Every structure is written in structure tokens, then in C-alpha cells.
Amino acid sequence: MSGLIDTNIIVRYLIRQPEHLAAEARELIEHEAGLQVTDAALAEAGYVLTRFYRMPREVVVDNLIALIQRQNIEAFRLEKDAVVRALLLCRPSGRVSFADALIWAAARSTEEKVVYTQDARFPRDGIEVRRSRF
Numbered sequence: 001m002s003g004l005i006d007t008n009i010i011v012r013y014l015i016r017q018p019e020h021l022a023a024e025a026r027e028l029i030e031h032e033a034g035l036q037v038t039d040a041a042l043a044e045a046g047y048v049l050t051r052f053y054r055m056p057r058e059v060v061v062d063n064l065i066a067l068i069q070r071q072n073i074e075a076f077r078l079e080k081d082a083v084v085r086a087l088l089l090c091r092p093s094g095r096v097s098f099a100d101a102l103i104w105a106a107a108r109s110t111e112e113k114v115v116y117t118q119d120a121r122f123p124r125d126g127i128e129v130r131r132s133r134f
Helices: 007-015 018-031 039-052 056-067 080-090 098-108
Strands: 004-006 035-037 073-075 114-117 128-131
Touching: 007 018, 007 039, 007 056, 039 056, 039 080, 039 098, 056 073, 056 080, 073 080, 080 098, 098 114
Parallel strands: 004 035, 035 073, 114 128
Antiparallel strands: none
């Protein structure tokens, strides 16, 4: 069987609480083939783990990278390497949000490699960032 992983599965897998839900998440993630994770689930998990559970940002990034690098997990409609690089952008500080980093990964995974934003600090490595002027 294959399918998409929801944020709550990722969070329970990483925080290992409550025990019965964490065990279900661990069983799925460690034994099911063909799982996919969306950029939205990764961004939400990053936010929940750092804000609600107060996990250090570096720990969250490292754990999300370990998750996405599992053999049985693919990034949904994104290049896995781009997702890893995006998560690494979040590691040094809170300057790059999980959501912005994953939008950057989406741009890196497209032919155009363009993002329109009004955020002067948006990551630029390997993409064209255009300021919207409407």
C-alpha cells in the first residue's frame, strides 16, 4: 500500500507521545512502502514541533531530514534533494521559515525556478526571486 503521511503522523513519530499513537506512527513509517510526504505536512510539522513542543530548531530540521531520507518515503511532487536543501536553510536560524524553505524547494523542482514575493529575505539560491508589483 502507499499513501500520503499527515502532519500528525510525523509529529507523533518524532515526539514519541502519546505512546500508543507514536507506536502506530512508528509502525507505519518504519514498515510501509511507498509513503509520500507533502511540503505542507513538513512545514506544519516544523511549525508545530518548534512552537508548540518547543523543540530546538536544529533538532527539528535534523529529524525532518532523516524522515525524508528514508528509503520508503518520497517527497510528493518535489525533488527529495531540494527538500533536504530547503530544510537545511531553516537550520541556522529562524530567518527562513519552514513554509518559505519548502516554497523554495518547490521552485527548485520546477522548470521555471521563479518565486514572486514581497519578502526581501526570501532564499535566492538557485532560483529567481521577483518582487511582485501589482
